[in-house]
Amino acid sequence: xxxxxxxxxxxxxxxGYLGDDVESLFNxxxxxxxxxxxxxxxxxxIDQAELHGILMRIRDLGLVLVLVQQINGEDD
Amino acid sequence: xxxxxxxxxxFIPSIPPNVINRPHLVERLSTGLTAGRILTLISxxxxxxxxxxxxxxxxxxxxxxxWLGLDEQDNNVIRFWTYFVAALxxxxxxPFGQEALQILESPQGxxxxxxxxxxxxxxxxxxxxxxxxxxxxxxxxNKEIHEGxxxxxxxxxxxxxLVIVTRADPPLPINRLRGRGQITxxxxxxxxxxxxxxxxxxxxxxxxxxxxxxxQVLEKRTEGWIVGLQLAALxxxxxxxxxxxxxxxxxxxxxxxxxxxxEVLQNQPEDLRSFLLKTSILKSxxxxxxxxxxxxxxxxxxxxxxxxxxxxxxxxDREHYWFRYxxxxxxxxxxxxxxxxxxxxxxxxxxxxxxYQDNNYPESALNHAFAIPDFSFATNIIVNNWRKxxxxxxxxxxxQWLESLPSDFIRQTPPLGVAYCWTxxxxxxxxxxxxxxxxxxFVFEEMVTSGMLPKEHPEYxxxxxxxxxxxxxxxxxxxxxxxxxxNIEQLLPTISDLQQTLGxxxxxxxxxxxxxxxxxxxxxxxxxxxxxxxxxxxSLHARRCENFFALAHTTMEWARISILQGQIEQAETIxxxxxxxxxxxxxxxxxxxxLIRLALADVLRVKGSWxxxxxxxxxxxxxxxxxxxxxxxxQGYLIAANxxxxxxxxxxxxxxLQQAVRIAESIQNRFLNDAISLTKERxxxxxxxxxxxxxxxxxRELEVLKLxxxxxxxxxxxxELFIALDTVKRHTNNLYGKxxxxxxxxxxxxxxxxxxx
Numbered sequence: 001x002x003x004x005x006x007x008x009x010x011x012x013x014x015x016g017y018l019g020d021d022v023e024s025l026f027n028x029x030x031x032x033x034x035x036x037x038x039x040x041x042x043x044x045x046i047d048q049a050e051l052h053g054i055l056m057r058i059r060d061l062g063l064v065l066v067l068v069q070q071i072n073g074e075d076d
Numbered sequence: 077x078x079x080x081x082x083x084x085x086x087f088i089p090s091i092p093p094n095v096i097n098r099p100h101l102v103e104r105l106s107t108g109l110t111a112g113r114i115l116t117l118i119s120x121x122x123x124x125x126x127x128x129x130x131x132x133x134x135x136x137x138x139x140x141x142x143w144l145g146l147d148e149q150d151n152n153v154i155r156f157w158t159y160f161v162a163a164l165x166x167x168x169x170x171p172f173g174q175e176a177l178q179i180l181e182s183p184q185g186x187x188x189x190x191x192x193x194x195x196x197x198x199x200x201x202x203x204x205x206x207x208x209x210x211x212x213x214x215x216x217x218n219k220e221i222h223e224g225x226x227x228x229x230x231x232x233x234x235x236x237x238l239v240i241v242t243r244a245d246p247p248l249p250i251n252r253l254r255g256r257g258q259i260t261x262x263x264x265x266x267x268x269x270x271x272x273x274x275x276x277x278x279x280x281x282x283x284x285x286x287x288x289x290x291x292q293v294l295e296k297r298t299e300g301w302i303v304g305l306q307l308a309a310l311x312x313x314x315x316x317x318x319x320x321x322x323x324x325x326x327x328x329x330x331x332x333x334x335x336x337x338x339e340v341l342q343n344q345p346e347d348l349r350s351f352l353l354k355t356s357i358l359k360s361x362x363x364x365x366x367x368x369x370x371x372x373x374x375x376x377x378x379x380x381x382x383x384x385x386x387x388x389x390x391x392x393d394r395e396h397y398w399f400r401y402x403x404x405x406x407x408x409x410x411x412x413x414x415x416x417x418x419x420x421x422x423x424x425x426x427x428x429x430x431x432y433q434d435n436n437y438p439e440s441a442l443n444h445a446f447a448i449p450d451f452s453f454a455t456n457i458i459v460n461n462w463r464k465x466x467x468x469x470x471x472x473x474x475x476q477w478l479e480s481l482p483s484d485f486i487r488q489t490p491p492l493g494v495a496y497c498w499t500x501x502x503x504x505x506x507x508x509x510x511x512x513x514x515x516x517x518f519v520f521e522e523m524v525t526s527g528m529l530p531k532e533h534p535e536y537x538x539x540x541x542x543x544x545x546x547x548x549x550x551x552x553x554x555x556x557x558x559x560x561x562x563n564i565e566q567l568l569p570t571i572s573d574l575q576q577t578l579g580x581x582x583x584x585x586x587x588x589x590x591x592x593x594x595x596x597x598x599x600x601x602x603x604x605x606x607x608x609x610x611x612x613x614x615s616l617h618a619r620r621c622e623n624f625f626a627l628a629h630t631t632m633e634w635a636r637i638s639i640l641q642g643q644i645e646q647a648e649t650i651x652x653x654x655x656x657x658x659x660x661x662x663x664x665x666x667x668x669x670x671l672i673r674l675a676l677a678d679v680l681r682v683k684g685s686w687x688x689x690x691x692x693x694x695x696x697x698x699x700x701x702x703x704x705x706x707x708x709x710x711q712g713y714l715i716a717a718n719x720x721x722x723x724x725x726x727x728x729x730x731x732x733l734q735q736a737v738r739i740a741e742s743i744q745n746r747f748l749n750d751a752i753s754l755t756k757e758r759x760x761x762x763x764x765x766x767x768x769x770x771x772x773x774x775x776r777e778l779e780v781l782k783l784x785x786x787x788x789x790x791x792x793x794x795x796e797l798f799i800a801l802d803t804v805k806r807h808t809n810n811l812y813g814k815x816x817x818x819x820x821x822x823x824x825x826x827x828x829x830x831x832x833x
Contacts, residue, residue, distance in 0.1 A: 017328065018331045019330060020415075021411065024411035024412070024415055036329075038329075039331075059243055062121045062332075062404055
């Protein structure tokens, strides 16, 4: 039996350049920027509940969600 | 009501200054209403002017609109529905929703369908239609609440039109409503500003003079997102070169809100900027609270000024006393607070908690105490407030507060521990009381020996008394009646001695608890005259400290044992005296008072006044049913079974008994199970038996005899009747004497022969 849930890496693409806001709005996420000025957040997500919490936060900040992708899945 | 209702949650927002009228949207809202559609759904991300649009529409509907602004805490089912009813009650007359509210406040949980049916019936009887707005429905994640709203939508009377405002589509049967054409929907694409509206907003409302070209560029960059346009306008107000700003803004790919919020904040003077950041921890603000948090006291009209300058504060009441920040702006301020004053955040929460505590808002104080986080502060707030709500029967709130603390914390903090034990007592969970008491006593003794809690401190006595009393409860439950009595006897003189230091209210509270527990203990010891003596003293003190819970329960017990003692008249007097209290309008619907009606019904059964007994029984059952108190309901059915049995209606009696059994299965209360088995045995006799003895057996002796006949050992009998082993032996000897027998087997034969069992 698993005793501790391993965090899964997720990539979340948002419309627009988040800049300094990344750190304070999304803890534990690192930001990269696409050439057309969008933000790609990468960071560990403990479980689905946390992921949905993050998605809700995106909604509540009026950010536009472009893409959500799991990076290291179960075969990792 | 289980919560003090914050009227700000029920406030219909007023139209902000300089609003842009949106007649085409208002007309669609009105069409939905006149067409008799069930639901209006406004579903869009924050900042699209959802609430503002509604406030514009509702100007002409104010006198028949109810409003409920939801927050995360409303995921508590009880809280949600309490506010739901309270919002409707702002428009309706008594007794709208009274019955529904009582159903909610049941210690064993309430029945959702029963609650909603009662509410729907009340709503259907209204003589004017109500528009009911649920704002920020997206915060609701509790499935039970969605189920309730779905049920409501399926049974909505045409006197109610529901408006749901949300940032995410709710898990309600929206598709079904769409299919039937019963819904009016507004989404982001409907709500965003057109170029024409953006033009009017920027140039007329915000007093800018932008060219049509500039407006078009801004509108494109913000995609008509109203909050973005508003922030842009604020950024330009101090700026002479609006065109330059627009070029910089539209040329950047920055997150609109982050970019603009920084612009706006930079335009503010330093003290206002710090005010905005530091007050962002508050869910609602009034000037004294803000000053307490920020630490200055000059700006008496600061909030009104912010409101007038469109700085995203929203009034929460008509008087413009309470305000809050627009959600999006609050988020941004909070994130910038974390960047600039991160070390100060706990201090700010502490100041807020203190202010709320001093101004008697325990719930808000508690929230900020948790945010610090400072559990001892939270403890203080709970310790100072739980008793008030507990005595009114608001068990849910007391339990919810206590259980929001870590469970170790309850065990390690004696005042919390004893509070929690009393909630366990009400729920009949004696075994857990015992485990908590061990921990509490250990910590308490440590505190005393280490000098942390000196014996002169009032808290020392308060905890000590509770521990002794709870210990007595556990001892009694285990059958050690002698020790239980000794515990309480030691306690009694100490409590009265504390009148000087702790006040009369404490004495009343303490004596209520002591006398009632002493009474219960003597009942368990089968010393009815002493039990009667103690129970008779409860009422005076319970009334003084408004512990109606104890009052109702002890009255029932006192009446019951008076019957056993053959003092029917006394029992009747007691019940009728307390019944007067239940007739006062303020207390009319207090659930535990149904016990007094039921008790009197039982007395009148014995007396032979069956008609009045039946009428009181029905009233008592009705209250128990309405309030959803299943324990009381089961007690009522048992009294009904006995009443109908004695009247010879054996079928009805069996039916009543089965009702009680069914309820008992769902709540697992040992006292109830016990009472049921006694009633069951009584009913199994074909008809009430006449005792053919020179000296008749007492009811208790009969109970013991029945158990003997079932082949139970003395210990088993003691367990089943909740009495001490010695007491069982005494009863056995007495009944042997009365039956003229010397051994168990002879007693069984004699009992059969006389038809006693």
